[in-house]
Amino acid sequence: MTLTELHATLDRLGPDISAWPATLAEPALDLIAVSDAAKDLFAAATESSLCADAAPAPRWEATTTAP
Numbered sequence: 001m002t003l004t005e006l007h008a009t010l011d012r013l014g015p016d017i018s019a020w021p022a023t024l025a026e027p028a029l030d031l032i033a034v035s036d037a038a039k040d041l042f043a044a045a046t047e048s049s050l051c052a053d054a055a056p057a058p059r060w061e062a063t064t065t066a067p
Contacts, residue, residue: 001027003037015045 001009006028009020017025031038 010045
């Protein structure tokens with residue numbers, strides 16, 4: 001797997017590699033093990049995912065008023 005492929009796969013499947021098919025997870029883990037750039041990319045994707053999970057839900061306001 002290349003760094004570009006890792007980036008695309010992280011964008012498509014998210015940073016939970018345990019949920020990826022083995023045909024993608026194994027090469028990704030191999031790349032992360034030997035590449036600082038891949039480690040940085042994975043860390044950024046994980047952090048971004050955690051921040052998105054922690055973001056508050058949007059507030060919905062009624063569009064009509066009661067009489």
